[in-house]
Amino acid sequence: MTPGALRTPGAAALRTVHAAAAGPASDAVGGHLAHNYHPLPLTLVAGEGAWVRDTDGREYLDMLAGYSALNFGHRHPALVAAAHAQLDRITLTSRAFDHDLLEPFADRLAALTGTEMVLPMNTGAEAVETAIKAARKWGYDVRGVPADQATIVVMDGNFHGRTTTVVSFSTDDDARLGFGPYTPGFRVVPFGDADALRAAMDETTVAVLIEPIQGESGVIMPPEGYLAAVRTACDEAGALLIADEIQSGLGRTGTTFACELWGVTPDLMTLGKALGGGILPVSAVVGRADVLGVLTAGTHGSTFGGNPFACAVGLAVIELLETGEFQARARELGAHLADRLDALVADGLLVARRGAGLWAGIDVDPARMTGRELCERLMERRVLAKDTHGSTIRLAPPLMISAADLGWGLDQLADALR
Structure with missing residues (x-):
């Protein structure tokens, strides 16, 4: 198209x-309107x-796809049909009552993720907060960590949301500064440094929270063997491995989850963005029953978490992923994306390219232009992307994009760089 x-x-x-x-x-x-975003100067209506x-x-x-929230494109027919059908039935019960889609959603999501238990929430940040709470309570109730002493190790360059607890361990000044006092209990180590991770862990460490691929930082890939080393360090310390797959999961990297690229199984995963099909916020924490099972009635909750409308759309998303079609498209088109971007690096138009599947971070020479300027040039050529951190932009087209459209978009990128 x-x-x-x-x-x-x-x-x-x-x-x-x-x-x-x-x-x-x-x-x-x-x-x-509060000025917490600096969008490109256009207004979308369809x-x-x-x-x-x-x-x-x-x-x-x-070519941004809502930071991976639109993995299946805008208004995917199966997702829109599921939403319309549920609108005619019931949209919200609150968790004061059960509804007929809650258990099926949990069962199908557990099967897709290969996990034992599902706790549905709404936004990605809520899923991360939920995982943090579960890890701490597990640490106290199961591990026997002294009260209020639990620590969680996180990575430099992380992005897990913008709640007060999450920004407390952010290393991005824009996200963090001015929002103190900060929540204690987090230790920050360099992403990719397994030795630093081990040195930061002790008897109070209940979990390591990590993005398998750091999206907001510019699609930063882990060094080979690093994720496996993190898994080993957690096992040796008796700590949980929590993988934030909110951006990287649900087909984006050519696998259902990015952790699969390195054969690593986390204890908990946080999911969001694409789980709502680009229709509404849907998130979840999935993982071990002995960990999520420490949360009992009254200890955690959400009025909208797991609502019927969310479950209807979430089930339709799961059905799309169960076929493997979108994961395969991300692999196949992702190889083409990587080849085209590598050619731009070889031609000197880009400084570097990183990524997996249909997800790439590209760096332009800051002496030539900023990432914002490149996105503005792309917008003039009718391609939408988003800058992050100076002269880096991210490309994350919908997984249903055609090869012809992807090629056309990359042609515009090459033209914008010249």
Whole structure:
């Protein structure tokens, strides 16, 4: 598909309504809206598959996919159908009552992840907070760590969300500074340094929390053998390995989960983003029953966690992943993505390329342009991407993208770099 090919029923009417309501794209941030984002200057009103449309009718190839929340593209028919069907039944019960999709969702997600227990939540940050709480309580109840002494080892360059506890162990000043006092109990070590990890662990260490691939930092890959060394260090210390697969999981890397690339099985995994199919926030912590089982009635909860609407969409997402089709597409198209980006590195247009599957971090020479400037150049060529940390941008197209569309998008990238 190329520009002009998006055909979304009702899109023209949507453009009229949204243009009148929002005004010019340049005025999108202002008035009553808090300025916690610095978006590119366009306003989107419609999307289908890998393509989106703005208020002016211009179409763009989405090479960001909502930071992997849109792994299956915009408005995937199976996901939209599941959402519509559930809207006609029941959308929310709260966990004060059960509903008919909660256990099926847990069963199917446990089977997909190869785990024993599922705790559904809403956002990725909530899933991480849940995993932290479970690890601490497990440490006290099962390991016998003295009260209020539990520690968790985390990585430099991490990104696990923006709650007050999570930013307490962030090393990104934009996310952290100005939000103290900070939550204690975390030890930060360099990502990729197994010796530093072991040195930071002691009898109080209940868990190691890690992104198998650091997404926000620029799709930073672990050194070969590192994840296996982390697993061994946790086993030796009697600590849990918690893998944050919120961005890297659910097909993005060519496997269902990034940890599979290195044959590592974590004790807990946090999931989110793509689990909601780009329709609503859905997250979960999955893992060992003896760990999640320490959370009992009243110790943790969420009004919306595991709601019927979320479970209906989540089940449809699981069905898409059970076939293996999207994982295979990420592998096959990811190889093409890597080849094209490596050619740009060889030509001197890029400094470096990292990634796995349909996920890449690319660095441009800061003397030539910033990552923001490159994203603006891409936007002019009707391709959407997002910068992070100076002259690095991330590419994460929907896994359903066609080879032709991916090739066209990479052609625009090459043109933008010249």
